[in-house]
Amino acid sequence: MLLALVFLPILLGGIAFVLPSERHRPWLLPLGGAAHLGLTATAIARRAPPMLSGYLVLDSLGTLVLGFTSVLFFLCFLYAPGYLKQRAERPNRVFVACLLVFVGTTSLILLTHHLGLMWVALEATTLCSAPLLYFNHNARSLEAVWKYLLVGSVGIALALLGSLFLAYSALYARLPPSLLLDDLVRDGPALSRPWLHAAFVLLFVGYGTKMGLAPMHTWKPDAYGEAPGLVGALLAGGLTNCAFLAILRFFRILSAAGEAAFARELMVGVGLFSIAVAGVFMARQRDYKRLLAYSSVEHMGILVLGVGVGGNAVFGSLLHLVNNGLTKGVLFLSVANIHRAFASKTVEGTTGAMRLVPVSGALFLLGFFAITGSPPFGPFVSEFTILSAAVSGGRYVVVGLFLLLLVIVFMGMGATVLAVVQGTPAGIDKARVRSPETFLTVAPAVVFLVLVLGLGLYLPPPLESVIRHAAAFEVTR
Amino acid sequence: MSASASILVIVLMLNFFVLGTSRLRAVINASAGQGFALGVLALLAHPHIDADTVLVGVGAAVIKGFVIPTMLLRAMRDADIRREVEPLIGFVPSLLLCAVGTGAALVFSSTLPLAPEHQGSLLVPASLATVLSGFIVLTTRKKAINQVVGYLVLENGIYIMGLTLLEAMPFLVEVGVLLDLFVAIFVMGIIINQISREFGSLDTARLTALKE
Numbered sequence: 075m076l077l078a079l080v081f082l083p084i085l086l087g088g089i090a091f092v093l094p095s096e097r098h099r100p101w102l103l104p105l106g107g108a109a110h111l112g113l114t115a116t117a118i119a120r121r122a123p124p125m126l127s128g129y130l131v132l133d134s135l136g137t138l139v140l141g142f143t144s145v146l147f148f149l150c151f152l153y154a155p156g157y158l159k160q161r162a163e164r165p166n167r168v169f170v171a172c173l174l175v176f177v178g179t180t181s182l183i184l185l186t187h188h189l190g191l192m193w194v195a196l197e198a199t200t201l202c203s204a205p206l207l208y209f210n211h212n213a214r215s216l217e218a219v220w221k222y223l224l225v226g227s228v229g230i231a232l233a234l235l236g237s238l239f240l241a242y243s244a245l246y247a248r249l250p251p252s253l254l255l256d257d258l259v260r261d262g263p264a265l266s267r268p269w270l271h272a273a274f275v276l277l278f279v280g281y282g283t284k285m286g287l288a289p290m291h292t293w294k295p296d297a298y299g300e301a302p303g304l305v306g307a308l309l310a311g312g313l314t315n316c317a318f319l320a321i322l323r324f325f326r327i328l329s330a331a332g333e334a335a336f337a338r339e340l341m342v343g344v345g346l347f348s349i350a351v352a353g354v355f356m357a358r359q360r361d362y363k364r365l366l367a368y369s370s371v372e373h374m375g376i377l378v379l380g381v382g383v384g385g386n387a388v389f390g391s392l393l394h395l396v397n398n399g400l401t402k403g404v405l406f407l408s409v410a411n412i413h414r415a416f417a418s419k420t421v422e423g424t425t426g427a428m429r430l431v432p433v434s435g436a437l438f439l440l441g442f443f444a445i446t447g448s449p450p451f452g453p454f455v456s457e458f459t460i461l462s463a464a465v466s467g468g469r470y471v472v473v474g475l476f477l478l479l480l481v482i483v484f485m486g487m488g489a490t491v492l493a494v495v496q497g498t499p500a501g502i503d504k505a506r507v508r509s510p511e512t513f514l515t516v517a518p519a520v521v522f523l524v525l526v527l528g529l530g531l532y533l534p535p536p537l538e539s540v541i542r543h544a545a546a547f548e549v550t551r
Numbered sequence: 552m553s554a555s556a557s558i559l560v561i562v563l564m565l566n567f568f569v570l571g572t573s574r575l576r577a578v579i580n581a582s583a584g585q586g587f588a589l590g591v592l593a594l595l596a597h598p599h600i601d602a603d604t605v606l607v608g609v610g611a612a613v614i615k616g617f618v619i620p621t622m623l624l625r626a627m628r629d630a631d632i633r634r635e636v637e638p639l640i641g642f643v644p645s646l647l648l649c650a651v652g653t654g655a656a657l658v659f660s661s662t663l664p665l666a667p668e669h670q671g672s673l674l675v676p677a678s679l680a681t682v683l684s685g686f687i688v689l690t691t692r693k694k695a696i697n698q699v700v701g702y703l704v705l706e707n708g709i710y711i712m713g714l715t716l717l718e719a720m721p722f723l724v725e726v727g728v729l730l731d732l733f734v735a736i737f738v739m740g741i742i743i744n745q746i747s748r749e750f751g752s753l754d755t756a757r758l759t760a761l762k763e
Contacts, residue, residue: 190723190726190727194726224698224702228686231706234727235682237723238712238727239712241723242666242716245666246664246666268663
């Protein structure tokens with residue numbers, strides 16, 4: 075069952091690669107997305123047992139992130155055929171195949187409890203996302219891919235070094251060699267402390283690079299700016315969350331060793347720094363796709379900040395993982411339509427989106443309010459949970475800085491978003507532009523928005539219980 | 552001085568050579584020599600030769616020592632790029648940085664306790680120093696090929712660390728070091744090809760359309 079979650083999408087990717095029809099091939103995406111969602115739902119409902127002697131385990135954290143990621147894939151893949159139809163000038167063979175393989179390797183990251191295999195899966199995900207970023211085959215997207223691969227590979231290399239350090243901390247303690255998460259958590263108290271600390275720093279920097287935390291975020295604006303909106307949504311809501319989950323797995327080992335406080339301070343610092351860097355670069359940002367990239371840097375910062383604050387903020391952080399991912403779906407998919415209608419992604423060439431592409435313009439505006447934490451949307455609830463946990467933990471400096479930075483982000487992002495949405499489309503003859511808004515390219519974003527709004531108003535008890543269980547990943551002795 | 556210690560000293564000296572020389576061809580050859588030396592080191596460092604050691608040792612010597620350098624030299628010839636390294640900071644400052652990095656690696660690794668079988672070995676400091684040198688090359692050189700060499704040097708540093716764990720966890724070391732290298736370099740090779748076709752040069756300083 076768990077193995078099928080990994081191999082079925084990869085198999086479909088192979089089929090997509092050999093299928094000759096450019097017109098029919100994109101329909102493999104919704105098919106694959108639906109199959110993955112169905113399998114995920116069954117695996118969660120039946121509590122699928124571990125496979126391959128503990129290499130594949132569906133734990134509570136995996137249940138949350140896999141369940142959410144599967145919904146994200148499904149909705150984004152519903153959008154894909156409509157998008158690829160409008161981009162019929164570009165061959166889609168590699169694009170569709172890589173998207174499907176991406177689903178398989180992502181599932182492997184979330185399911186495996188073997189830390190070496192997790193590393194391999196993340197590396198594979200990075201490699202198969204490179205052709206996705208290069209879909210437009212122009213000089214700018216090439217530059218973006220180069221930076222993405224170079225920075226990403228260095229991050230992944232550091233994560234490998236960290237994994238080796240972690241293994242050495244067990245070797246030094248004369249423990250039986252194992253890289254299974256559960257073994258390391260059990261043996262946590264015996265691990266060599268200096269090696270463990272160095273390992274966590276390397277792993278945090280390495281996987282933090284994949285997450286896009288500042289100051290390792292430099293690939294992100296370029297990659298999100300040049301990639302198709304659909305790919306941006308999958309990276310911002312999918313891959314970055316996988317890297318976050320990897321960090322949480324190592325945090326669990328550290329907490330089992332009784333060294334959680336060390337990791338916490340690191341996470342609070344890097345989290346606040348990421349939000350601050352994002353705030354600075356969002357102010358007067360003329361390119362609205364890069365704006366979304368910095369928003370992603372900001373929210374990755376919020377995720378690690380929540381874990382760093384601890385207590386109920388961990389719950390808030392995991393809830394925010396879902397809320398942020400869903401809202402990124404609204405934003406990236408609506409922005410993709412705006413981008414296609416105006417053929418420009420800067421504020422100078424894009425005014426009056428509300429008139430030219432009314433639904434996408436409205437979705438972009440509502441998505442902006444949601445992502446900046448305005449009630450009644452989901453991110454408001456999760457950010458508020460983190461804040462109130464920080465207040466009850468007595469972290470007043472953190473609370474003050476966090477609130478201040480949220481205001482700065484709101485103002486910076488608002489100026490650009492309003493400039494895009496309002497006004498009249500200048501120099502564009504509305505009758506001559508073929509609107510990119512069709513049912514398939516609008517409906518998925520609307521569903522994302524409905525989900526974001528729904529989670530802001532009502533948190534279903536089953537979901538709450540999954541998040542509660544997932545938030546208890548820390549080991550207390 | 553034992554044979555493996557001499558090899559590690561050669562590896563460290565090649566770090567300085569990669570940062571200090573101005574000819575791109577020499578830089579690529581130096582990284583090839585480093586990779587080959589590390590393959591030999593894997594075979595020397597382990598008294599009983601088994602399948603894992605041979606795979607990692609011979610694999611590294613062949614891939615790092617011959618396959619990748621040949622690919623890079625060919626890319627250099629095909630793209631017809633200038634032979635000189637174009638550093639963002641001068642050669643002397645890069646060498647100084649490398650010296651500081653090597654010193655810091657020695658100091659830091661002295662705080663890490665070693666298992667009895669690695670007592671007195673240079674593996675850990677050499678690993679950290681090589682990772683840092685690779686990082687310096689990556690961040691201070693403009694040509695795409697030169698950046699790939701930086702990545703290779705960084706990977707060489709990780710490979711040295713992997714040697715300490717070869718007996719305990721052969722799977723992680725093999726998969727991590729060889730697969731990663733091969734695939735990453737393969738993909739980067741394709742991209743390098745695309746860059747030279749698109750821009751008519753392998754100078755990443757021309758990749759500057761995307762910035763704030």
